[in-house]
Amino acid sequence: MSDAVIVERDGPVALVRLNLPSKRNALVPELVMALTAVLDALAVDRCVRALVLTGNGGAFCAGGDMGSMDGDDPLGVTAMMRACQGIVRRLVSLPKPVVAAVEGAAFGAGFSIALACDLVVVEPGSRFCAAFGKVGLMPDLGLLWSLPQRVPMGRARELLMLCEVLGGEAALAERVADILAPEGGVLAAAMARAMRLADASPGTVAAVKSALAAWPQGLGELLRAEEVGQAMLMATADHGAARAAFFAKGTVRFEGR
Structure with missing residues (x-):
């Protein structure tokens, strides 16, 4: 089993940690495969009633892996895209609540993954950016679907086209995030909310x-x-x-x- 994703248990809550800090938890194939396997296992684990998703090393997820974005290999790009999309499909369809605990950056596809979760917990130092335009790409992994559910369409257009960075306090004010924790307290706040969700029907x-x-x-x-x-x-x-x-x-x- 890859250590690119680490799972810890606290009663009915599973804490899922993206664990490639040297790559700021970017969606390299190893991490994508490991996270897919973890989500599949937790989906059928009757002892788990809620999940918290976070990243180790001071970043939630830096987004896609630039090294795998080879325009000369469209079939390879499509296969990788579908694998990454599978993560979002699983998070959205998982019959258990998922809380994103965002420390540091949730950029590009990392932003998409955070918003595929049911609740988003941030701290002042959290940062969100639909950074796709900076590398000449379009938003992916469902962000064109999930962001307009949280902010007005006009504002979604701005965030998606202009690559504006939102800090934790701004993310809360604009309802991109749901809970603002004190600096260093995002994981504790996310676990507390997940425990409440684990008690729900x-x-x-x-x-x-x-x-x-x-x-x-x-x-x-x-x-x-x-x-x-x-x-x-x-x-x-x-x-x-x-x-x-x-x-x-x-x-x-x-x-x-």
């Missing part, structure tokens, strides 16, 4: 993520998704326990069943 979290992943859908499609999802959730043991606790004026511990 797993079925509810999965259903919300699934519905939002289809954004923007029409009202008709959304209502049909509600019909299917709600019927499935009402048949779960978690809902039965919560319903009994409601009438007994008690509390419930969700077990993911």
Whole structure:
């Protein structure tokens, strides 16, 4: 198993660390393969109820690997793009909440990966930039989808075209980020929020993520998704326990069943 990605456990929360600090956790093939394998394993691990994604060495993720961007090898570029896109697909479709703990830079595809998570925690020294234009490329890994969900379309155009850098405080003010932690406290804040999410109803979290992943859908499609999802959730043991606790004026511990 590659040490490009390290997984630590704290009860129901898995802490996933990108661990190529010499490359500022850029998306080199080794890291992409390791992170893909980790996400697949955690998706089916019933002991894990929430994830925190962060980067070692003072950077979240510096983005794509310039060394693998060979315009003379379009098939190779396409294969690498699809592998990287698989990470975003997994983060968005994972039936468990994912909190991004952004220390340092989340540039280019690193920005995309952070916004593919459900919540983004930053500190004042965090930095976001859709830096694609600086190397003559277009935003990728879903950033054209995820950023307009957080900021108005006009502002998204500016950030995507002008490569403006947002610090942690500005990211919070513009709702690119959700929580601002004190300097050095981003990981603790992210773990605390992940612990809260781990206590939530797993079925509810999965259903919300699934519905939002289809954004923007029409009202008709959304209502049909509600019909299917709600019927499935009402048949779960978690809902039965919560319903009994409601009438007994008690509390419930969700077990993911």
